[in-house]
Amino acid sequence: MGGALEPTTTARAGDVVRLPPGSRDVLPQEARELRAISDGLRGVFEAAGFGEVITPTLEYSDVLARGVLGNPSPTYRLIDDRGAWLELRSDMTVPLARVAATRFHGHDEPLRFWYTQTAFRPVPALQGRSREVQQCGVELFGVPGYGGDREVLGLAARSLDATGLPDARIVVGDARLSATVLESAGVDAEAITAAHDALFAGDLVTLEGILLEAGLTEDRVRALGALLRTRGDASVLDAHADAFGTPGRELAETLSSLTTSEKERVIVDIGLVRDLDYYSGLVFEVVHPAIGEPIGGGGRYDGLVGKFGDDRPAVGFALNVDAVHRAQMLGATA
């Protein structure tokens, strides 16, 4: 089937025709399989009452920059014919927050958007990473706290059902949890910031060094390190409920409202820190045993829409369609 559309797999002679590193063509076989994934996800999202939104590939840099709360991630910029800085979107969450605040301002009802679009990220050389990432996901605006968290987590679980990845799991945490744990242990604010950075870097040796320097005993540091490294099912939240405080209680409440099959997808990770600073509560990553890095993720970012002038709570997630595709292929043999 489709033999004429099969690419030639032998070496080509002649002059060299290049693509930039990290860029590639998607050919019919792969495109068909990628389309099947995004179609399946679209079915889940539309059935849940989400509507598609398409935003411009290029936006003004200073507009997108409003959504950057901490260190800006690297992006592609260019100058337009009038000398203004334009930027290729590096994720879909910031543009959709802009859409919610500017096109639906004053809207009282929750907004449910889904998208399947390409985000652009500069890539380090020779590490096999892609410059263009096809993200397929949702943003839910106007549903605070546990109601919105629960809806989006459930949707993430059903998305994995739709893509046929029984081994995929959703690693769930809360952006406030590590600070809460450290605060209740009496660690000062400066050390908490440093500890957060170390957690984000995945450097637990430095994390323990910071806590030792903050005046904690070695035993206490070990115990705290282990607490921040706690992973397991929802019951781990009960085991140290005092240390996990409000975010722990809220997360436990959200998880308890999931269906049995949704719960089976979930792994709680107390120390989960995501690489974007706009998260304000729930955070999660979608992982698959055949793929070395997360194939998707999301969370709550209540402060973001307000940056565009119309404050409202927000929560969302996206799957990386290419990574889902790889997981489908490799997972079948794993």
Place this chain on the structure above:
Amino acid sequence: MSALGGLSFAVPRGAMFSDTLDILDALGVDTTVIRENDRRLYFPELGIITMRPSDVPIYVESGAAALGITGKDVLLEQPGRRVLELADLKYAGARMILATLDGVDPTIEQQRRLGRVRVATKYIHTATEYFQATGRQAEIVEVKGSVELAPLTGMVEAIVDLTATGNTLKANGLVEREEIFVTTARLIANPVASSLSAQVVDDVARRLRELADRA
């Protein structure tokens, strides 16, 4: 289930190899077959993959190995790698140093009259960062082999390199001028494997830490 709970483990060859195999023995992995087959790299029956230390982070980041051991110097040289650094295993200690020819420090005259120092190293990132952080201009020259040769031939004035005993420096008439950092062996893990196989990863980390504390 094997001693590593079915997870794959990236083991550094070279200077760290024999100490690492001893540690694996203590973990309950029988490393006899690895010791007896010096040229074989891959031991799936044990869950062991052997490689040069600087390759350990990419194998772990990609998920080809769930766990691995490498030097802190390697991790500092490859800062973008998304791996978890779980424990300081405290062996394979060495120091990253700046060294020049013995006698009058040639970098002083270089900085005074030429405004910069030429530095040869295998650790490009480390050397670049160090000179930037210390407010000095440097021309970093990458070499792959014995870096001690570079100042002897006049190609550069200084080197940034790892030293354990200082014997190679001394044998080539070089002296240490500054210590950049101290490195030891580290246990690293793939973040996804660490989530999906939390118990095995934590168990290996705990036992390796106990061994490190006892040593």
